[in-house]
Amino acid sequence: MNKNVQFFAIFCMVTICIQSAEDRRLQLSENIGISVMADALPSENSHEDQSSEKRPLSLSESIVIGGVVGCLEVAFPGQILVYAMNQKIDKKPFVLSNSYKGFSAHAGGQMPITAMQKVVQVKGSDLLEKWQDRPLSIKQKIAISCCAGIAGAIIDTPCNAVQLFLQKEANAGKNIGDACKELSMKSCFKGFTANALLKEAPFAIAYQTSAPQAIEIAKEYVGDNLFAQAIGGSIVGVATAVGTQPGAVIRNRMSNDPHGVLYTSTLQTVQKIYKEEGAQAFFRGLSARGPRVGIAIPLYVMYGTAMEYIIRKEL
Structure with a gap:
């Protein structure tokens, strides 16, 4: 039954991606035709259009984009199927609606993280560009994304600690308030x-800097469509x-050892895990987490781009 659920999840994700790519391709074809006709005609407001396209996002707009992107990424059907597959729902008949249980809590925790990262990225980029009066280099974009990831870890780390606390069998029946009192x-x-430097910072660099670069490379081979975004984003x-x-x-x-009985510091934790369990222990759970991250990166890029176009009234 577990294999059937996995095959069903993979099939649904592939079907959704293919259908979305086709719909987007048709939409892009229509938009390109309209753009070509518009570009052929001289416009007195061409300079104003170019300046508005580069209009920096405000603080509130950055928060909205980051929050909505985080919520949409959690709600994506392919992600829900991955959650179900990772949780090994094989003892009961698979029901998609059951996989949405706890969605509000998950989305509520993800929204402030992505909002924080988007704010740091946008405002950091704007300040640095104004200060040096030229576009940012790749190294500067990576540095800003790294700071955005660290800022996101400020929210993600305590949220993860509370989540792990509530997932323990000994804490069954307790709520978030109880967790905050005991922790x-x-x-x-x-x-x-470890969360900031080894997880959130690389993740932010991936979807804010590396994925857009990979998508541009993919466009050279498969064209400017959603398929290129899916390929470039998924590879990253x-x-x-x-x-x-x-x-x-x-x-x-x-986080599972809040009182420091077994793990006292990041370095001591690394040494203890490597000594007792070997290097493979650091990649335990990759098969469960890998599909989610593989889908999340292109989703962040596509949703973020779409939200910026909507807010800037470019669609």
Whole structure:
């Protein structure tokens, strides 16, 4: 039954991606035709259009884009199927609606993280561009994305600690308020260094900087369509899943030990895991987390681009 669920999940995700790519291709074809006709005619407002296209996003717009992108990524049907597959729902008949249970809590936790990362990226880029009076280099974009990831970890780390606390069998029946009372501020931020530097920072670099570059390369081979975004984003997503898995393992080990009985620091945690379980322990759970990250990266890019167009009234 587990294999059937996996095949069903993969089939549905592929079908959704193919159908979305075809719909987007047709839409792009119509838009390109309209754009070509419009470009053939001289316009007095061409300079104003170019300046409006580069209009920097405000703080509120950045928060809205980041929050909506995080919520949409969680709600994507392919993601829901991956969650169901990872949770090994094989003892009962698979019901898609059951996979949406807890959606509000998941979306509520994801929205402030992506909103924080978007704000840091947009405002950091604007300030640096104004200061140096020229476009940002790739290295500068990577540095800003790294800061955005670290900022997101400030929210993600305590949320993850509370989530792990509530998932323990010994804490069954307790709520978020009980978790906040029993966990100290120090306990909530255990594993922050590993989470910020080894997981959230690389993840932010991947979807804010690396994925757009990979998508541009993919467009040279398959054309400017959704398929290119899916290919470029998924390649970066798979690499990101592999690269950030050790950080997720280290963070979870430290968060699961809030009082520091087994794990006292990031370095000590790395040494203990490697000595007792070997290097393969750092990639435990990759098969479950990999598909989600592989899908999340292109979704972040596509949703973010669409939201920016909508807010800037370019659609």
